[in-house]
Amino acid sequence: MNLARLLKARATAGRPVRVGLIGAGKFGSMFLSQLRATPGLHLLGIADLSVPRARAALERTGWDVEAALAPSFSEALASGRTMLTEDANALIAADGLDVVVEATGSPAAGAAHALAAIEQGRHVVMVTVEADVLVGPLLAARARDAGVVYSMGYGDQPALVCEMVDWARTCGFNVVCAGKGTKYLPSYHASTPDTIWSLYGLTPEQAAAGGMNAQMFNSFADGTKSSIEMAAIANAADLKAPSDGLLFPPCGVDDLAHILRPHEAGGILEHSGTVETVSSLERDGRPVFRDLRWGVYVVFEAERGASGDYARRCFKEYGVVTDPSGRYTALYRPYHLIGLELGISVASAALRGEPTGVTEHFNADVVAVAKRALKAGETLDGEGGFTVWGKLLPAASSLARGALPIGLAHHVTLNRDVVEGEVIGWADVAIADSPIVRLRRQMEKAFAAPFSPIAE
Template identity: 55%
Template sequence: MNLFSKLREREASGRPLRVGLIGAGKFGSMYLAQVPRTPGIHLVGIADLSPANARANLARVDWPGERYSAPSLDDAVKMKTTHVGDDWQALVAHPEIGIIIECTGNPPAAVEHALAAFRHGKHVINVTVEADAFCGPLLAHKAAQAGVIYSLAYGDQPGLACELVDWARTAGFPVVAAGRGHKWLPQYRESTPDTVWIHWGLTAEQAREGGLNPKMFNAFLDGSKPAIESAAIANATGLEAPDAGLSFPPGSIDDIPTLMRPKSEGGILDRKGLVEVVSCLTTDGVQIPYDIRKGVWVCIEADTDYIRRCFKEYSVVTDPDGRYMSMYRRWHMIGLELGISVASVGLRNEPTGVATCFNADVVATAKRDLAPGEMLDGEGGYTVFGKLVPAQRSLAQGGLPLGLAHHLKLLRPVGKDQLLTWSDVALDETLPAVKARKDMEAIFAPRGTVVSAAWGGWAGTVVS
């Protein structure tokens, strides 16, 4: 890789990559911590619902006040400093900004921001992977139509898993499965923001001191975030979702080649070519040594005797038959690594992961029995979790995407563990995110799929 040398060239020539950031929360702050250390990057502006909080986070990551004192975006360009405000529309429209980083964590808003950025000819790096999970293929399609790049965020696990899959395929290895790690027990599925720290391993005081959002962290714990990220990986790589959803098999890094084999060969996969998540806990809740909780992995196959001999000669850890092995990255550094996406998009016009198909979806699923009139509170909340399902099944059942299951009123009762559908909720069909999802279903539904429809006051089925 030579991204750093190319960034230095841009710095020396006075032609930095000009970037705008929407959302300066935890992930955004981690990226902000690295910007002053990266040549060839000019963060022109930050748009946040609370500019005061954005400034506080800039101070927290040791930005000197004069560095973000520009009174306007135009002044920021001239002064080579950063403007902080709340006008995201001005940010995406500014002619000197070439790359927008969407970092709000709000799925419907992220879709609106990305679509607007495309219309203004901006590349988009989407940190809000929840938005990618429910309409990433459509966003990639719209970006291509506009002649710009849409990208997953390097440093987040989907982008890193895509890199491993690309490595494997480019080297000539068949990919059997890929995914991430997680801390998982079945009872976590029912966790709420009130119980998250008990399971997470922190005290409430430690969480408060760290400024940690219990709802966001609970989205990881209850399985929603692993489902979201697995959907992003599947749709970017062409891998598929398991028919029954993620199974979270427990295992160490060295166990991955044995776990990620077809069931007919002693593994846990229904077939080759799936996404999956490996748990760092045994079924009894015991921590597994040398775990992959914070990392990503790809399982590959040696499909010839010669390659299997090579594995043995180089003492590669494989399954007992010497046929499967894994490559992995044990840690991900989240926003601290986001600069890789910025450089790749800005210098090479290459995304660090992008949806190429619609293989997997994440459907809102009841955490408990839900009654008519209740308000859904989205991922990590009290009412629903996200379940990974094959896209064809989601479309056939009219599954309600988790990314849209925020602030929606329930129209009828839904039993615990039941998938929610569009017809279960009162929906504002004028929202850009809802329109985008509708367009995506029309464009990307697999051929021959019977799509359950409940749009515009009518319900029925259409065949794609």
């Protein structure tokens, strides 16, 4: 990609790429640990609701905090140091800033920060995937109109999968399925912050000592985060969502091309060109052989006809693992390094004007589903909480059902009883008007495709 060379040239010229980080949580901290060691990047500032937390993130990731901090953005710009603030908009407006990294984890805050950054002419790296799934197509369109980059965050699974899909298509292969691995059993959909640590083999005391947030980690277990990440991939890579949610099939790396192929070819997929998450556990709880729990993959196929026949012969000649027909195969990456890899997105946006994955479609949505029987008057607590989990649906199906997006299912009150497993709708909750609600409705109007059951 030549990004390291370009960054080195900027460092030598005394013109580093100036970065502002909003949100100093786990993902932001991982980025901070590598930013410090990357020539050509300058951390102009961090905005966090707690300045002491931002300072602690710097200390935890190896910064000499006393030497690194500046009392103002102007001094930070002049000296190459860093300003800490609780005011995200002040950081976004700071002179000299090139790229905003949005890592708050809040859909409403993420969207607001992205819009402010775009208005100021800053590139945006959207780490908050929840915001991207909720209103990403509209944010990306606003960025294009403003002449700046809106990008997924490299290191997180969606951007890595989009890169693999792009690789396959650039090589002339048809993409059959793409996604990631996770640890999953059907019972996990009912998991709550009170039960989560047993799934990770930890005690609550151990989790607290590690600074681990129960609700955030629960969103990974209960299926919500997988749905969100698969929706992001579908919307950026122009792939389809399964008609009734992710299947989470148990599957190791050697079986990707065998299991993740269409029904007519002997696999489990409704159709080619879809997303799916594979489980590292068999349904009886046994571990899957050579699982892909921490990794990502793409399943692709050779073209039909003479050129495809030749490619299939090449697969065999070079030891490529395929399905029995020799037509389907897969490429996978066993790990993702999350925020440790985020510098790729920052450098790509600033130096090449290119995103590492960008949402251009509204193919998939993530809707709120009741974890248990809920009563009118109860308040939903959103992603990873006690009341709902997020299920992946085709966007057209979600809109036709009037389903409530998981990104808006927080601090809203039910106005009727719902049964366990029921998709909750906009009409089922009392939801106040707000900027993020209006933005979501604008996005739906601009990007929604008509519902077609036959097409699904």
